[in-house]
Amino acid sequence: MTNKVFQLETLSCPTCASKIAQILRKTKGVGAAEVAFISSRAKLTYDEEVVSVDELKRVIEKTGYKVIGVK
């Protein structure tokens, strides 16, 4: 399992943050996902062999928010 923090562009509501988290949790290979509204950061624990950073990025961007950085 790998831990990574994805920095998103500013989230406009707390409900969006929880929606993104729910969608990420339902993504294959993701063990845990937490999305903080204020800092607009998604903290992910995932299996590198199942899902890649790029794939996760794509999932997040499809919810409507750009990924600015990953660390």
Place this chain on the structure above:
Amino acid sequence: MTLRITKKQRLIAAAVLIVPAFILYKILGYRVPTIVLMILATIVSGFPIFRKALFSLRRLVFSIELLVTIAVVGATIIGEYWEAAAVSFLFMFGDYLEARTIDKTRSALRELLLLAPATARVITDGVEKEISPEEVRAGDVVLVKPGEKIPVDGVVLEGQAAVNEATITGESLPVEKETAAWVYSGTIAEAGYLKIRAVKVGEDTTLARILEMVEEAQDKKAKTEKFIERFAKYYTPAVVILAVILYLVKWDLRMALTLLVIACPGALVISTPVSLVAGIGNGARRGVLFKGGEIIEKLASARAVALDKTGTISRGEPAVREIITYGLAEEEALAIAAAGEAYSEHPLAKAIVAAAREREIEAGECENVEILTGRGIKFKYKGKVYFAGSDRFLKENGLTPPGLPELAGATAVFLSDEEKTLAVIAIADAVRPEARSTITGLKRQGIEKIVMLSGDSHRAARAVGTEVGVDEYYGELLPADKAAILARLKADYATVVMVGDGVNDAPALASADLGVAIGGAGKEAVMETADIVLMGDRLDTLNYAFGLSRATGRILKQNIFFALAVAAALLLGVLTGKVSLALGMLVHEISVLLVIVNAARLLNYGKIYKKKKKG
């Protein structure tokens, strides 16, 4: 790669369509060109909403976008083209403006990030090289020129400079730094140059730790926030169910769709996080670190404060408080004593030397110095023999010291020649100059009980306690006694704040509801454990922290009440048929924006505070 349209471009395109559509609608009513323009506007502004809704729906995740999509599609079907276009445009426009204003509430944090130095001048083998601060290694020698930012935490090897440490401590007056002084990354050498040995670099610097802590703090959910989120979790489905029932019972599709638009209590869910982050950000800029929104809320409701004596109310270093002389001038006595004590490493001796230096007294040389550790010192100065030390030390040397005067908790150092006592120097832990005004300020801010805790003697506690004006003071306390007093205060006043410097009061800080550490910069363990860290070494920052927490609490309440009122009014308006789809969305978006703007006012808190203080 597909061509991506930015949110701004999409917004402009939608506006270009919707404005003429509205004008045409007013002139022509619903005719083909009007309807075409409106549907186009709906598609342009609504497309991202529909796409997001679909994406979530496919994963069986509920979204606000889904409700808006149903409302927009429904409105188009029943021929309410204007409503559909307006709702989708307002939703997108609101979202855009909200993101930008939320950014404003977080701007204090961004400012902190910008404080991080961009380059470092490292000297290797006498050659100066500019590199990124992340590349600096501990042990490297760094050069800082006037006006430049210090890129590392470290020790000054050479040079002298006035350093502005506002970044770390919030104190805007520069501090003089010279050889052996400790400097922080992100602080600015305003005048003078410094050669520094890097001790902590990159992520380990105090500035980096502060940034990390503030980042973490802003994401911690406060109780109020959790409560509201739980409320929203039930509110939204309840309104949706109401919409379905209304449709089934009254066949009023219009009203049902309008309910969907207002089902998300947006202003309510956003009220707490934006208010608290603005408060946290304001504090961080002024050297007050709150470890989360919950902490601000708690501090705002505190009614009792306990302060540790040593290091918190006092400086924690002994200083000369009074000199009683017998037949010679104070300056003369201090000059003699300092001449001898300059040879001693004892804290009391250091206090005497410091006092002489402060009064610009030249001490001069002495001979035949004999130090008796813990008792005193015998020395020859200008041809005469002197003794300086405890009364016991004088007696041991066959002298008769005078009876001990009332020194109110101070320690007495006797200065004597071979015949008689010349002076008694009273040394005590010096009270911070701002201590008294801080206590007064706390009372003015509504703190009902202020107590001082100390492990020192009752006498010392009484002397300091009465001097600074606390309600109660306790001396000779063991750590367990301190915890017991805190527990008793908690029983009477619910929330108790403990203020300490973390040196010998760490257990008390941990056992209080709220632990506030003063002088946190450089004390890593203290920074980790305290709930609130006052980075600088000034006690009056405590007043600022209190004031800020109260202001944050007020704004938070205003926002919650306003948001609740708007939600109730909207619900009532829709049910009585007075609020249309477009109006519902407009009010919703405006209320969200107002809540954010109100929260952003907190960023100005210090400015108002300063003005009040001056005027």
